[in-house]
Amino acid sequence: xxxxxxxxxxxxxxxxxxxxxxxxxxxxxxxxxxxxxxxxxxxxxxxxxxxxxxxxxxxxxxxxxxxxxxxxxxxxxxxxxxxxxxxxxxxxxxxxxxxxxxxxxxxxxxxxxxxxxxxxxxxxxxxxxxxxxxxxxxxxxxxxxxxxxxxxxxxxxxxxxxxxxxxxxxxxxxxxxxxxxxxxxxxxxxxxxxxxxxxxxxxxxxxxxxxxxxxxxxxxxxxxxxxxxxxxxxxxxxxxxxxxxxxxxxxxxxxxxxxxxxxxxxxxxxxxxxxxxxxxxxxxxxxxxxxxx
Amino acid sequence: xxxxxxxxxxxxxxxxxxxxxxxxxxxxxxxxxxxxxxxxxxxxxxxxxxxxxxxxxxxxxxxxxxxxxxxxxxxxxxxxxxxxxxxxxxxxxxxxxxxxxxxxxxxxxxxxxxxxxxxxxxxxxxxxxxxxxxxxxxxxxxxxxxxxxxxxxxxxxxxxxxxxxxxxxxxxxxxxxxxxxxxxxxxxxxxxxxxxxxxxxxxxxxxxxxxxxxxxxxxxxxxxxxxxxxxxxxxxxxxxxxxxxxxxxxxxxxxxxxxxxxxxxxxxxxxxxxxxxxxxxxxxxxxxxxxxxxxxxxxxxxxxxxxx
Numbered sequence: 001x002x003x004x005x006x007x008x009x010x011x012x013x014x015x016x017x018x019x020x021x022x023x024x025x026x027x028x029x030x031x032x033x034x035x036x037x038x039x040x041x042x043x044x045x046x047x048x049x050x051x052x053x054x055x056x057x058x059x060x061x062x063x064x065x066x067x068x069x070x071x072x073x074x075x076x077x078x079x080x081x082x083x084x085x086x087x088x089x090x091x092x093x094x095x096x097x098x099x100x101x102x103x104x105x106x107x108x109x110x111x112x113x114x115x116x117x118x119x120x121x122x123x124x125x126x127x128x129x130x131x132x133x134x135x136x137x138x139x140x141x142x143x144x145x146x147x148x149x150x151x152x153x154x155x156x157x158x159x160x161x162x163x164x165x166x167x168x169x170x171x172x173x174x175x176x177x178x179x180x181x182x183x184x185x186x187x188x189x190x191x192x193x194x195x196x197x198x199x200x201x202x203x204x205x206x207x208x209x210x211x212x213x214x215x216x217x218x219x220x221x222x223x224x225x226x227x228x229x230x231x232x233x234x235x236x237x238x239x240x241x242x243x244x245x246x247x248x249x250x251x252x253x254x255x256x257x258x259x260x261x262x263x264x265x266x267x268x269x270x271x272x273x274x275x276x277x278x279x280x281x282x283x284x285x286x287x288x289x290x291x292x293x
Numbered sequence: 294x295x296x297x298x299x300x301x302x303x304x305x306x307x308x309x310x311x312x313x314x315x316x317x318x319x320x321x322x323x324x325x326x327x328x329x330x331x332x333x334x335x336x337x338x339x340x341x342x343x344x345x346x347x348x349x350x351x352x353x354x355x356x357x358x359x360x361x362x363x364x365x366x367x368x369x370x371x372x373x374x375x376x377x378x379x380x381x382x383x384x385x386x387x388x389x390x391x392x393x394x395x396x397x398x399x400x401x402x403x404x405x406x407x408x409x410x411x412x413x414x415x416x417x418x419x420x421x422x423x424x425x426x427x428x429x430x431x432x433x434x435x436x437x438x439x440x441x442x443x444x445x446x447x448x449x450x451x452x453x454x455x456x457x458x459x460x461x462x463x464x465x466x467x468x469x470x471x472x473x474x475x476x477x478x479x480x481x482x483x484x485x486x487x488x489x490x491x492x493x494x495x496x497x498x499x500x501x502x503x504x505x506x507x508x509x510x511x512x513x514x515x516x517x518x519x520x521x522x523x524x525x526x527x528x529x530x531x532x533x534x535x536x537x538x539x540x541x542x543x544x545x546x547x548x549x550x551x552x553x554x555x556x557x558x559x560x561x562x563x564x565x566x567x568x569x570x571x572x573x574x575x576x577x578x579x580x581x582x583x584x585x586x587x588x589x590x591x592x593x594x595x596x597x598x599x600x601x
Contacts, residue, residue: 034428037434054444125337129332133557135561194320271423
């Protein structure tokens with residue numbers, strides 16, 4: 001198995017491997033612990049939480065806290081649960097992801113296959129936009145959304161997420177199309193194919209992986225956003241993350257830890273689901289966002 | 294590697310139809326233009342707007358009366374702002390340092406031809422898929438002084454164990470570090486692992502033949518070869534640290550008191566709840582300057598390298 005057995009004694013190598021596995025397993029348990037605690041707490045009754053141990057499995061697991069978090073928990077003054085906010089998030093995420101991905105694909109296509117003088121500056125400026133602290137655009141955006149009558153609306157949040165997601169989607173597609181052979185595009189041009197035809201028939205069919213990467217990256221980012229949500233949609237229109245924070249940090253009444261945790265599970269489920277189903281692509285997106293090419 | 298061609302098509306023998314060619318030349322720009330215009334207005338224009346606001350006398354609403362550097366003087370005379378800067382320094386240094394240390398350590402362990410890599414890797418990485426608000430909520434409960442970790446340790450028989458960092462103003466910022474490291478270190482691990490997999494095996498083999506021990510191979514050869522990954526990880530983590538907002542809000546709400554105030558929470562509260570919009574803008578400008586100082590040289594060098 002290991003290359004070491006010919007030089008060092010095999011016994012020593014085996015001890016080292018036991019140590020490595022032990023260390024990795026302990027670390028993995030530490031990483032899993034908060035999720036485990038969150039899940040089992042959401043399945044316990046309040047009495048059991050107060051009297052028992054955080055790590056103990058629930059004596060009689062019940063989804064009562066989940067039902068309450070979904071449909072009855074009080075967020076602010078209205079006690080209708082988080083379901084409305086969950087849908088707000090869905091209604092915000094789906095259009096924002098689709099629009100920003102489509103625009104990113106077109107931008108990446110132009111920036112690699114139809115270059116013009118200054119294309120580097122344009123790309124550089126779009127790239128920098130990925131990294132700005134959003135605090136630097138918060139006040140003007142709040143002002144503009146107010147003027148347009150879009151404060152507290154899903155439409156406003158979709159617009160905001162499309163705008164500030166463009167940099168990343170453009171980056172993903174640009175780097176992907178950069179590696180796409182120019183010869184194919186040129187051949188199609190000589191055959192008389194136009195701009196959109198080349199995009200539609202030649203680039204798009206082979207863009208599957210990068211489309212998945214971009215959609216997952218955007219989905220995770222937009223679903224998990226909190227700053228834009230709390231700044232531009234505080235009340236009924238707020239997304240899931242804002243509602244979760246309002247629920248958990250409210251100090252009125254009895255603190256229902258199980259309901260808090262159930263709500264947190266609901267907020268975590270969509271992105272965790274995507275991660276479990278398509279983790280490979282999620283990691284690729286993270287890396288592409290971190291290590292620019 | 295890649296050749297940069299300003300105009301990608303050469304068709305000498307085609308009939309030149311000025312209109313069709315003109316359209317061909319402009320259509321791509323027409324497609325790109327809306328996105329670029331949006332970025333120009335909503336990123337760069339809005340940044341200028343914020344900068345302008347920081348030089349006005351705006352309080353509860355934006356006003357455009359010139360106030361000079363007043364907001365900056367006020368910002369730098371706020372004890373709160375110093376707390377925020379100090380916390381950012383503590384949080385930033387520990388968050389970046391520990392994430393890189395743990396990330397590298399796990400990546401090296403994972404690189405020893407581990408059998409269950411496919412199971413372990415997703416476990417280290419899943420926190421990155423969670424919202425900071427979920428992370429904050431989970432850790433707030435986990436570290437709850439009465440019912441959380443402290444209670445568990447008592448149940449295990451360690452009666453004197455005390456862990457009240459969440460409500461202890463002196464220690465609260467370290468709970469933000471713990472939760473932040475938990476969330477991002479797996480990602481740093483993935484970056485290092487990709488870097489380790491990219492290292493030429495021949496170099497390592499040659500060192501093994503020369504009789505170098507595994508530890509000295511890592512110390513002398515492999516880790517120095519990972520320098521670009523260290524840089525990328527630093528950039529990513531530093532910019533995440535400056536932007537951190539959700540995690541603090543969900544975990545400590547900036548408290549107890551103002552013990553875990555960060556520039557991002559300072560900016561939000563001064564702008565939207567304390568009615569000092571010009572001071573809030575000034576703090577946003579400071580954050581932008583910090584990020585620019587880190588990101589622009591990095592992006593510049595990354596974009597230039599490709600040219601050769």
